[in-house]
Amino acid sequence: MDSPKRTTIYDVAREAGVAASTVSRALRNPRRVNAATREHVLQVAERMGYRPSPLATALQSGRTATVAMLVPDITNPHFFGTIKGAERRASAAGITFILSYTEESADNERTQIEHLARSVDGFVLASSRLSDESLWELAEEHNLALVNREVKGLPSAVVDSRVGSRQIVEHLASLGHRSLVYLSGPHQSWPAGERWRGLVDGARGLGMKATRLGPFPPRVVGGGAAADAALVTGATAVVAHNDLLAIGVLRRLAERGVAVPEQVSVVGYDDIFGADFCVPALTTLAGPQDEAGRSAVELLLENRSRSTTRAPDRRVMLPSHLVIRDSTGPAAR
Amino acid sequence: MDSPKRTTIYDVAREAGVAASTVSRALRNPRRVNAATREHVLQVAERMGYRPSPLATALQSGRTATVAMLVPDITNPHFFGTIKGAERRASAAGITFILSYTEESADNERTQIEHLARSVDGFVLASSRLSDESLWELAEEHNLALVNREVKGLPSAVVDSRVGSRQIVEHLASLGHRSLVYLSGPHQSWPAGERWRGLVDGARGLGMKATRLGPFPPRVVGGGAAADAALVTGATAVVAHNDLLAIGVLRRLAERGVAVPEQVSVVGYDDIFGADFCVPALTTLAGPQDEAGRSAVELLLENRSRSTTRAPDRRVMLPSHLVIRDSTGPAAR
DNA sequence: TTGAAAGCGCTAACAG
DNA sequence: CTGTTAGCGCTTTCAA
Numbered sequence: 238m239d240s241p242k243r244t245t246i247y248d249v250a251r252e253a254g255v256a257a258s259t260v261s262r263a264l265r266n267p268r269r270v271n272a273a274t275r276e277h278v279l280q281v282a283e284r285m286g287y288r289p290s291p292l293a294t295a296l297q298s299g300r301t302a303t304v305a306m307l308v309p310d311i312t313n314p315h316f317f318g319t320i321k322g323a324e325r326r327a328s329a330a331g332i333t334f335i336l337s338y339t340e341e342s343a344d345n346e347r348t349q350i351e352h353l354a355r356s357v358d359g360f361v362l363a364s365s366r367l368s369d370e371s372l373w374e375l376a377e378e379h380n381l382a383l384v385n386r387e388v389k390g391l392p393s394a395v396v397d398s399r400v401g402s403r404q405i406v407e408h409l410a411s412l413g414h415r416s417l418v419y420l421s422g423p424h425q426s427w428p429a430g431e432r433w434r435g436l437v438d439g440a441r442g443l444g445m446k447a448t449r450l451g452p453f454p455p456r457v458v459g460g461g462a463a464a465d466a467a468l469v470t471g472a473t474a475v476v477a478h479n480d481l482l483a484i485g486v487l488r489r490l491a492e493r494g495v496a497v498p499e500q501v502s503v504v505g506y507d508d509i510f511g512a513d514f515c516v517p518a519l520t521t522l523a524g525p526q527d528e529a530g531r532s533a534v535e536l537l538l539e540n541r542s543r544s545t546t547r548a549p550d551r552r553v554m555l556p557s558h559l560v561i562r563d564s565t566g567p568a569a570r
Numbered sequence: 571m572d573s574p575k576r577t578t579i580y581d582v583a584r585e586a587g588v589a590a591s592t593v594s595r596a597l598r599n600p601r602r603v604n605a606a607t608r609e610h611v612l613q614v615a616e617r618m619g620y621r622p623s624p625l626a627t628a629l630q631s632g633r634t635a636t637v638a639m640l641v642p643d644i645t646n647p648h649f650f651g652t653i654k655g656a657e658r659r660a661s662a663a664g665i666t667f668i669l670s671y672t673e674e675s676a677d678n679e680r681t682q683i684e685h686l687a688r689s690v691d692g693f694v695l696a697s698s699r700l701s702d703e704s705l706w707e708l709a710e711e712h713n714l715a716l717v718n719r720e721v722k723g724l725p726s727a728v729v730d731s732r733v734g735s736r737q738i739v740e741h742l743a744s745l746g747h748r749s750l751v752y753l754s755g756p757h758q759s760w761p762a763g764e765r766w767r768g769l770v771d772g773a774r775g776l777g778m779k780a781t782r783l784g785p786f787p788p789r790v791v792g793g794g795a796a797a798d799a800a801l802v803t804g805a806t807a808v809v810a811h812n813d814l815l816a817i818g819v820l821r822r823l824a825e826r827g828v829a830v831p832e833q834v835s836v837v838g839y840d841d842i843f844g845a846d847f848c849v850p851a852l853t854t855l856a857g858p859q860d861e862a863g864r865s866a867v868e869l870l871l872e873n874r875s876r877s878t879t880r881a882p883d884r885r886v887m888l889p890s891h892l893v894i895r896d897s898t899g900p901a902a903r
Numbered sequence: 904t905t906g907a908a909a910g911c912g913c914t915a916a917c918a919g
Numbered sequence: 920c921t922g923t924t925a926g927c928g929c930t931t932t933c934a935a
Contacts, residue, residue: 243688245912256922261914271920291689292629293912296927301625311654314647314843321644324671333689336669338657355576356624356636356666484847510647511844514817578928589906594930604904626928629911 244285253281264289291333304537305335305353306361306530307346313455314509315479315526319363319384322530330538332358343367343425347375354379359537361530362386366425382536384529386427387552392540394532394553396524398428398506401557402435403442405476405504405522408559410443413568414474414502420463420486421451422478429478432506436476448472453482460485468493473501473568480505480512480521487515487564498566508560517563524557577618586614597622624666637870638668638686639694639863640679646789647842648812648859652696652717655863663871665691676700676758680708687712692870694863695719699758715869717862719760720885725873727865727886729857731761731839734890735768736775738809738837738855741892743776746901747807747835753796753819754784755811762811765839769809781805786815793818801826806834806901813838813845813854820848820897831899841893850896857890 250257255278262270263278270278295301306323308316320336327334335357339346343366350360359380365372369388375381376391383393409417419436422429433449440447450466453459455478464486467475477483483505490497497503497517505512508523532553539551583590588611595603596611603611628634639656641649653669660667668690672679676699683693692713698705702721708714709724716726742750752769755762766782773780783799786792788811797819800808810816816838823830830836830850838845841856865886872884 243912246914247912257912258914258923259921262921265914269920274920288684288688290629290912292625292634293927294914296623296625296629296929297912297914299927311650311657317644317650321671324644324669328670333668333686334670335666336657337661337667338654351621353666355621488847511847514821514844514849515847516849576928579930580928590928591907591930592905595905598930602904607904623928626911627930629913630928630930632911 243290244287246287246289249278249282249285249287252285253278301333301356301358302331303333303335303357304359304361304534305337305349305357306363307337307339307349307365308363309339309341309346309366311336311338313481314511315481315507316363317510318526319530322527323361323384323534324530325527326531326534330534332534332538339366341366341423343371347371350375350379359540361533361537363530363533364426364428368425380537380540382533382540384533390550392533392536392551394529394536394555396526396529396555397557398522398524399431399435399438401506401522401524401559402432402476403439404559406436406439406443406445406447408520408561408565409474409502409504409568410445412474412502412566414445415568416440416446416448416472417474417476418467418470418472419447419449419451420453420467420475420477420482421449422453422455422482424452426455426478428506432476432478451478453478455479456481457485457488460487461489464489464493467501468495474504474565475501476504478506480507480509480519483519483521483564484511484515487517487519491516497564500569502565502568504565512560513562520562520565521560522557523560525555528555529553576623577620579620579622582611582615582618582620585618586611633874634666634689634691635664636666636668636690637692637694637867638670638682638690639696640670640672640682640698641696642672642674642679642699644669644671646814647844648814648840649696650843651859652863655860655865656694656717656867657863658860659864659867663867665867665871672699674699674756676704680704683708683712691874694866694870696863696866697759697761701758713870713873715866715873717866723883725866725869725884727862727869727888729859729862729888730890731855731857732764732768732771734839734855734857734892735765735809736772737892739769739772739776739778739780741853741894741898742807742835742837743778745835745899747778748901749773749779749781749805750807750809751800751803751805752780752782752784753786753800753808753810753815754782755786755788755815757785759788759811761839765809765811784811786811788812789814790818790821793820794822797822797826800834801828807837807898808834809837811839813840813842813852816852816854816897817844817848820850820852824849830897833902835898835901837898845893846895853895853898854893855890856893858888861888862886 363384505521512519696717838854845852
């Protein structure tokens, strides 16, 4: 809590022998004040240890200089990069960064937005669980930027996983695999759709067969059931919705004595912490998640001024790349 | 950004045929308003979709219903649990949660605090890099709660690592180790001191020899130099400042063809994500980091009201426990 | 129990 | 270029 009394703009004004508005101007619009006056005011302010009140500024101006980022689950390492990138970008712009978790629930996401609406200038929604319709509706009232989700008319920053998925298929094909199984993530997950489409496209082009199983919870624990389901199909190559799930699959396969990559190849997405030291080290589609977070905040800042103007639907697409490690190898037989 | 005009307390007042102050009371002090009036006001507010402005409330009342958490480095998985616990607790109390990174810098930490001072009710400082003196000074003006740091007179929530360190020593002693090397974390790190003291105490009690090396950066990359330094001493047991460093050590030892645990045993702290699937799986001191985050927020909330009153120096100490995996074994020879 | 009125600290017309 | 004035939306005395 703050100390009893803070020095206000009025204290500075009195001390400097000018009006409060002049102090305000000296601080915000330096060019609209006589250089000497400004200098003097600034010195007095400095000497008195004046600190502006963001609250008062925000209440009056409507700008809070704050953005909020909503993330489904903080436990998922997938988001660390995104959060970090977003936080960095916000800090750099002197913007306060609010982080909140929606616990994978669309309702929760909506509630949080309503709750924070008047305290922030905009929202970064990472892997939003909301429907397109809900997002459009919310975008009427709020400044939104999406991460890893594309919705017509809304600004977004996504790491490609469609082209990347094709690369995965090509990689597997070159190893002699004739079919693959995709262990899908949550149904509302936009990337899950992208990945599947990319895999299907790639497979079709190469005369491979692609099967989708799931959905599975995109966490390590989901790997048990996912691996078992995959084995039933007799697949030689398994593509998991993300690295967490892939690591769970790896674990289950080891338990069951299935050799990776000799009997089954495994691929993940995200290249999270641990993907390089699990056993075998995971082949995975890596992407600049931090860039995505950074860009999303940037899109928000661009839109801050024109709340009424229909914001142009800016989309940033970041390239991914396949990191080949030890979990993929020549097809069995 | 918000839509052109939000409904205010005045709109509700007019519509309900009462004064604004009555609306305010109906919302905040339900008991100081006639039951019927209150009911009516609430309904009108509901119908008009009234949402209070946190800014205006904060400006007037001095309470922001917001806390900020400062973390040295978001990249470090060690903090995930703490952040999560803190965020959950804040959410549960309807408190907005601001997250910020200090990039391991004390100056930065101080700047952030000044910057956010007027926007929050208090700060959770996780593994603060500030000196005791700085913290005392800051505590004069701000509401602080520390995580994994104890400072006389300040509220804190820490996961024990002193008693836990003794357990580590006992574990190693029981495996026949006669000496150990501690690969230290940053010098300003409070837990590093605790851990070292715990190890020394434990070693003395058991007639073991304990050596400290470092400091090393508490990240995977720090493991290379740390492992090499440890090997030079001929130690059979290595205790790394945290799991990140331990994983780096494991990696380096593997590179050098040193068998773990046959030739050298390795222990870490934190039980982070990955500690169970690195090779060999890491023996580590685990603790309820999320509880620590939760408690810290709680301490903050307790103190919110009495800013002037010298807050009682409440300390929460959470127990840790040793998780024994495959990186420790009988002493060589 | 309710209303009127005075700000919280700042910004933004509008004059001068 | 600078001062005066009127709020932003809400809470909180003080009276009635």
